[in-house]
Every structure is written in C-alpha cells, then in structure tokens.
Amino acid sequence: xxxxLFFAQLSELAGCDSTEAEFQNGLTPRMLVDQLESxxxxxxxxxxxxxxxxxxxxxxxxGWDDTLSADDEVAFLPPFSGG
Amino acid sequence: MIKVEIQHGDFDVSAEYRxxxxxxxxxxxxxxxxxxxxxxxxxxxxxxxxxxxxxxxYDGMTESLCQQIVGEAHAQYQFDSATVIHRVGKLxxxxxxxxxxxxxxxxxxxxxxxxxxxxxxxxxxxxxxKEVGSRGSKWxxxxxxxxxxxxxxxxxxxxxxxx
Numbered sequence: 001x002x003x004x005l006f007f008a009q010l011s012e013l014a015g016c017d018s019t020e021a022e023f024q025n026g027l028t029p030r031m032l033v034d035q036l037e038s039x040x041x042x043x044x045x046x047x048x049x050x051x052x053x054x055x056x057x058x059x060x061x062x063g064w065d066d067t068l069s070a071d072d073e074v075a076f077l078p079p080f081s082g083g
Numbered sequence: 084m085i086k087v088e089i090q091h092g093d094f095d096v097s098a099e100y101r102x103x104x105x106x107x108x109x110x111x112x113x114x115x116x117x118x119x120x121x122x123x124x125x126x127x128x129x130x131x132x133x134x135x136x137x138x139x140x141y142d143g144m145t146e147s148l149c150q151q152i153v154g155e156a157h158a159q160y161q162f163d164s165a166t167v168i169h170r171v172g173k174l175x176x177x178x179x180x181x182x183x184x185x186x187x188x189x190x191x192x193x194x195x196x197x198x199x200x201x202x203x204x205x206x207x208x209x210x211x212x213k214e215v216g217s218r219g220s221k222w223x224x225x226x227x228x229x230x231x232x233x234x235x236x237x238x239x240x241x242x243x244x245x246x
Contacts, residue, residue, distance in 0.1 A: 008211035082210025
C-alpha cells in the first residue's frame with residue numbers, strides 16, 4: 001500500500017490527514033491524484049492539480065511523474081508559509 | 084555547532100544566545116533574529132486583527148529541510164555556529180515563532196547567513212501557517228515578497244544585496 005498525507009488546507013479539503021492507496025507497478029504521484037478523483041471531494045482534486053502544490057516521497061521532495069515503490073509515503077505539500 | 088529544533092514550547096533567547104557563544108569561542112559577531120506573531124493583517128492600518136496563528140509541519144521532513152538550509156548557509160558563509168528553532172502549534176499575537184542565531188568571525192557573514200536561513204525557512208521548509216482573527220481563518224500561501232527575498236540567494240554573490 002501507498003500512504004498518502006495531506007497538509008494544511010489540503011487536509012481540510014480532504015477531511016482527513018492521510019489515506020491509503022493500492023500499489024501498482026509504474027504508479028506516479030500524478031496517477032494517484034487521478035485515482036483519488038473517484039472518492040475524494042472535487043475541491044481537493046482541483047487543489048492538488050494547482051501548479052504550486054509540490055509532492056514528496058518518503059520525506060524527500062519528488063517529481064509528479066516519479067515512479068513509486070510499494071510502501072512509499074507520498075505527501076502533498078501546498079505552498080509553504082513558515083517563519 | 085548546528086542546532087535545529089522544531090518544537091511546540093517557547094524558547095529562551097538568552098539561554099540560546101549563551102549556548103551559541105559557548106559553542107563558538109572564536110566568534111567576533113553574533114546575529115540573532117526572532118520572529119513574532121503579528122496581530123495585524125498585511126496592511127498595518129487595517130482595523131481588523133489577528134487573534135492567533137496555527138502552525139503545522141511535516142514531522143521529520145521539516146527538520147531535515149531546515150538542516151539542509153543551514154548546511155547550505157554554512158557552505159556559503161563558513162560561520163562557526165548556528166541555532167534555528169521554529170515553533171509549531173497554536174501561537175497568540177506577540178508570541179515568539181522563530182529564532183535564527185548565527186555566530187561568525189565577522190559580522191558580514193553572520194548577517195548574510197542569518198538572512199539566507201530566514202529567507203529559505205519561509206520558502207523551502209514544510210511549514211504552514213493559518214491566521215485566525217476577526218476575518219475568520221485562512222491558510223497563508225507563499226507570499227510574493229518572501230519568494231522574491233529568497234530568489235536573491237540564487238543570484239551571483241556579487242549581486243546579493245539586502246532588499
């Protein structure tokens with residue numbers, strides 16, 4: 001399974017901080033968003049496709065088209081605002 | 084010495100300053116920056132006010148990104164020691180949010196490194212801030228002025244000037 005994490009406004013739109021998705025060969029973060037479309041709110045999907053949202057895999061910044069491995073932790077990261 | 088902490092509790096600037104001094108006996112300059120929770124929105128003349136903010140982070144990743152930022156600052160400015168503490172959780176107006184302290188042989192590198200670290204903390208660390216006030220609650224995205232401030236560190240060193 002792939003663990004998915006949502007932060008900040010994305011977790012509010014998702015109604016949860018995390019969920020899981022089935023692993024399959026060749027899976028990418030972009031494909032995960034397509035899979036989420038069937039059972040997550042449309043507002044979340046729209047926000048995830050916003051250009052400024054970034055993605056990390058196992059706590060390292062990653063690309064939307066990087067290939068995932070089984071048991072990866074994928075986090076969707078809205079624009080940062082620390083400090 | 085490089086110290087990076089992400090924590091809920093407050094920090095004692097005097098204690099951190101003394102610890103930094105002790106770790107850098109050859110330093111000739113120490114720059115400290117403390118960020119506070121503002122009670123006003125972007126326009127200070129605005130009569131509406133912010134009650135508190137809620138800061139959230141990605142446990143583990145935020146710490147390593149902060150370490151990476153401080154490491155890059157060290158590679159560029161060769162300071163002696165640095166301390167970065169960023170608080171998370173619910174923080175009220177006037178409370179301390181962030182401490183960046185740098186000890187170096189000379190002030191120019193201490194100032195530059197502190198500013199480099201602070202600019203990148205705002206733009207590259209997995210930290211998110213929600214303002215809660217008289218206008219309700221709102222997640223704050225990356226501000227153009229912060230992105231612009233961070234951009235200058237990617238230019239050639241001779242053109243890096245305070246903005």
